[in-house]
Amino acid sequence: MTERQPLRENEYGRWAEHGTGAPVILVHGIPTSPRLWRHVMPLVQGRSLAWEMPGYGSSIPRGSRHDLSLSAQAGYLLEWLGSLALDAKPVLAGHDLGGGVAQIAAVRQPDAFAGLMLTNSVAYDSWPIPSVKIMQRMAPFLARLPATLIYPMLVQLLHRGHDNPQVALESIGEHWAPYVTHGASRALMRQVVPLTPHDTDNVSGQLHALGLPARVVWGEADRFQQVQYGERLAEELGCDLTRIPQGRHFTPEDHPETVAAAINSLLSGS
Incomplete structure (x- = not known):
């Protein structure tokens, strides 16, 4: 899965897929795509389906006609999931914004999932981060900037989010390409403007009642x-917190073994 492969597609969305067996749904955040999970998917002992949120990655053009809030993205995820006719309930895993989407989707339809894994996820009032708040305030101006001026912002964000410098460089190449292909400035502003902590605040206090195995x-x-x-998430979900010492934000890229191990423990019920 480290090599780039065409995404699968139906009328409800696009996704990358790898493996066979019990299903796992993987949800990325900003400024990434299903490629965030490229090192995790080969380590998962099941069928990995990395969903692409509308407005991100190769689906950036779809963002022009979609609500890109996390609440709306959770609805798109559940519609797409319902279109797949999976043989078993999937484990749901999310990172960053994708973790917020996963929380909302699980609260809406807890019976649809076999487990929940969150890694460095937005939650409660933890977001948007200060740089995103600045972009939200300056969105009309930033949307008109050339890609050459947006690129340094993305590079800085990705470097700050990685503890492995080599992987950070790889990550920049992976995640910048869709932006430059589909209009970096407008695409990024469409992503950041609708982000609000109200979407995760609205499900805070409900995670403890899910009754789902969690990591x-x-x-x-x-x-x-x-x-x-x-x-706080681990306490509310009734599970232990797996800490990655010195680990930064992009754990699926820097520490795929640890992330995959958490997913596999849910798949095996251990």
Whole structure:
């Protein structure tokens, strides 16, 4: 899965797929795509389906006619999931914004999932991060900037979010390509403008009642989503927190073995 392969597609969405067996739904965040999970998917002992949110990755053009809030994305995820006719309930895994989408989807339809794994996820009032708030305020201006001026912003964000410099460079190449292909400035502003903590605040206090097996994995040195939010999520979900010492934000790229191990423990029921 490290090599780039065409995404699968139906009328409800696009996704990358790898493996066979019990299903796992993987949800990325910003500024990424299903490629976020490229090193995790070969390690998952099941059928991995990495969903692409409308407005991100190769689906950036779809963002022009979609509500890109997390609440809306959770609805799109559930519609897409319903279109797949899976043989078993999937484990649901999310990172960053995708973790917020996963929380909302699980609260709406807890019976649709076999487990929940969150890693360095937005939650409660932990987001948007300060740089995103600045982009939200300046969106009309930033949307008109050439891609050459947006690129340094994305590079800085990705470097700050990785503890492995080599993987950070790889990540920049992976995640910049869709933006430059589909209009970086407008695409990024369409993504950031609708982001609001109300979407995760609205499900806070409901996670404890899900009754789902859960795992929470966190890079302790994350500058974007601080570890205390991981502690709070683990407590509410009734599970232990797996800490990654010195780990930063993009755990699926820097620490795929740890993330995959958490998913596999849910698949095996251990």
